[in-house]
């Protein structure tokens with residue numbers, strides 16, 4: 001039987017930074033919490049050397065006790081498969097490791113990515129940036145070089161805050177950055193790509209809601225959710241506050257083998273997202289990053305799944321199946337007629 005725990009009062013009010021500091025990094029501890037025997041996972045646990053494990057308690061609380069195949073656990077637990085070297089899977093699948101100026105990536109003509117923080121609240125095993133050299137791309141607290149770069153290029157009208165997870169920056173830091181962004185006359189909108197409110201809903205503080213809601217230009221938040229079980233009551237309430245403040249909410253997910261690669265789960269995800277005020281935006285094919293080949297879903301299967309979604313859902317709840325390719329000027333939509 002599915003066990004989905006809604007947040008308790010303590011977690012709701014808890015300080016998000018404290019929850020972050022107390023994130024579980026020991027796979028054996030995580031397994032024991034879920035009633036699983038760590039000795040059965042010895043080879044898997046060794047994969048933490050390739051990419052550390054990190055998962056906040058509020059996310060663990062949504063996993064099912066005793067289920068080694070829980071779709072949320074699978075996204076965060078190191079796996080022996082990560083040692084498999086698969087042809088075509090590289091450390092830099094999107095050709096991102098060279099940045100224009102420290103902390104800034106200029107991949108698309110009208111948009112730039114600002115890398116605010118090198119870390120995330122959760123380490124997703126399939127992450128395309130699991131080998132990203134964050135230490136060489138830290139802008140620190142001073143945005144002047146990045147802001148000057150944007151100011152000199154009027155064609156850049158959207159700034160995307162990324163990471164790691166940009167909401168790892170505290171509210172004071174974010175307020176300083178937004179004050180600098182406000183000086184850019186060409187700016188049409190700011191977009192925030194984040195998974196932090198999903199794994200720690202308490203990250204949506206009153207200060208953050210006020211900051212985003214009062215910015216002079218529209219703010220879009222793109223959450224990263226792959227499975228309906230990731231959406232609990234605490235997250236729902238956090239999204240409600242952002243929505244009330246005028247933040248546009250979208251979701252992008254990744255199609256992951258044995259996590260969400262079936263039509264029932266994807267339909268449930270779209271419906272659940274809509275219930276909490278978020279529109280499904282993208283469903284990405286896996287980026288072919290070294291260590292994540294066991295998550296890959298074949299393109300033919302992905303297309304068949306999307307076709308099923310079109311039969312079962314209104315069009316606005318079907319995410320765009322796409323992939324990101326190094327050097328391309330935009331995401332590449334997958335042709336559903338293939």
Ligand code: SF4
Pocket residue numbers: 119120121122123124126127128129163164165195224
């Ligand atoms: S939250 Fe996003 S950037 Fe961070 S580890 Fe997960 S997939 Fe990667």
